[in-house]
Structures are given as C-alpha cells and as structure tokens.
Amino acid sequence: MKIIRAKDYQDLSRKAGQIIASLVTLKPDCVLGLATGSTPIGTYKYLIEQYNNGDLDFSQVSSVNLDEYKGLPRTHDQSYYYFMHENLFDKVNIDLANTNLPDGMEPDSDKACADYDAVIESMGGVDLQLLGLGHNGHIGFNEPSDQFKKGTHCVTLSQRTIEANTRFFASEADVPRQAYTMGIGNIMNAKKVLLVVSGADKAEAVKNCFFGPITPQWQASILQLHKDVVIVADEAALSLV
Numbered sequence: 001m002k003i004i005r006a007k008d009y010q011d012l013s014r015k016a017g018q019i020i021a022s023l024v025t026l027k028p029d030c031v032l033g034l035a036t037g038s039t040p041i042g043t044y045k046y047l048i049e050q051y052n053n054g055d056l057d058f059s060q061v062s063s064v065n066l067d068e069y070k071g072l073p074r075t076h077d078q079s080y081y082y083f084m085h086e087n088l089f090d091k092v093n094i095d096l097a098n099t100n101l102p103d104g105m106e107p108d109s110d111k112a113c114a115d116y117d118a119v120i121e122s123m124g125g126v127d128l129q130l131l132g133l134g135h136n137g138h139i140g141f142n143e144p145s146d147q148f149k150k151g152t153h154c155v156t157l158s159q160r161t162i163e164a165n166t167r168f169f170a171s172e173a174d175v176p177r178q179a180y181t182m183g184i185g186n187i188m189n190a191k192k193v194l195l196v197v198s199g200a201d202k203a204e205a206v207k208n209c210f211f212g213p214i215t216p217q218w219q220a221s222i223l224q225l226h227k228d229v230v231i232v233a234d235e236a237a238l239s240l241v
C-alpha cells in the first residue's frame, strides 16, 4: 500500500488526477472504475482541464461506476448517473455507450445486481478503481458488517451514511434508504486501486482502515491485502497517523 501525502484538497485532486491521466495516456482503451461523493470532484475537474488542454483523449475509455441509489431515477440530481454526467461524462469525449452504472430503477434487486456483475465481467477487468472513503470506512456502499460481500448487492444504508448524505437532499427523509453497490470482491479484482480521502473528519476512518486490523467493521481495511493500492490523502486526513 502506498500513501501519498498531499498538502490540501487541491493538491490531492491534482495528484490523483495525474495518476488517472497517466493511465489514460499509457492505455487509451483502459477500463476506469469510477466513484461519486464530494471527494473525487476535484480529481474529475483536473481530468476535464487536461482534456480541454488537448492533453487527454477519453474516446476509447470505458467506465464502470461503483454504485447507485435504489429508486432514484437518472434524472434526479442526486442520482449517481446524474452526478457522473455533471462532473465528468458530459465534459470530456468519453463515448456514453461505454459508461456503466447499476440500474437504480430496477426494482428486482437480484436482477439489478446480477446484470451489473455481468456488465463488469464483460469488460474484462478494471484497470484502475477510484474510491472515496465513508466516515465509517465504507467503500462504494459496502457498509460496516460482519462480512465482506463478493459481488454487486443491494445494501440498506447505515444511519451514519444517511446523515452524511442528507446535505445533498432537501431533508433526511428524502435520502434513499437502499443502494446497489459493487461488492468488495469486485473492487479487489481491479488491477489498481486509487483511494482519495480528504479532511479531518475522515482521519479516524483512515487510521482504522489502513493502520489497524483487517475487519469488515471497517470495510476499506481489506485494501491492505490488495497488491497495488495508492491512497492519496491530504494532511488533515492523515492527522491521526
């Protein structure tokens, strides 16, 4: 596990963006595993800047996102589909036919999850999986639990995650209670993992996930077993280690 210390959020975003940009340059038809949440927004901004400068070409890139709320239509401004279009897809030349998210409007969870695992499988492996980190150590929406889940599954969000995500909705009651998420097995299958984490409010999660025992109570701790993980963290996020 490699930890890159960034000065602040801007520095973190540039460093993480450079890692993704170098992959896209070296392997123009790479498969990117993408993430939502506020942390990767700066990384996406960096990539958009590089694209606008003529330094990056996404035309052959394909992507697969970690997760999606269950029951939110794509047109809802808090759906992860909407987020990805707003923050990346509509601003670079990625072929939208090659972008993938779980279908949050599929009411049959088993079908939604099996379909998404089939999509991931058909892509022949994720070259780089970008991750944020929840306050409780979740990655994607893999919440603290007594087990690590292998494939895409439907989760009931923890109270802590609902509270953290309330800031994006009109009220707590509007936050969806369930989501479809890639499993830990899907994430661990990526050739490279890039986790971005920022802010003092994530310091406890960083300490428990990367400097403590591997436990499903801190789901990201499993990344200690991945052979190619880069964590780009700012000083505030590293303040307890």
Ligand code: GLP
Pocket (backbone or CB within 6 Å): 035, 036, 037, 038, 039, 040, 066, 067, 131, 132, 133, 134, 135, 139, 140, 141, 161, 165
């Ligand atoms: C959300 C997402 C995660 C994200 C996390 C942290 O619930 N499902 O993929 O990493 O929360 O988000 P943020 O970066 O906004 O703190």
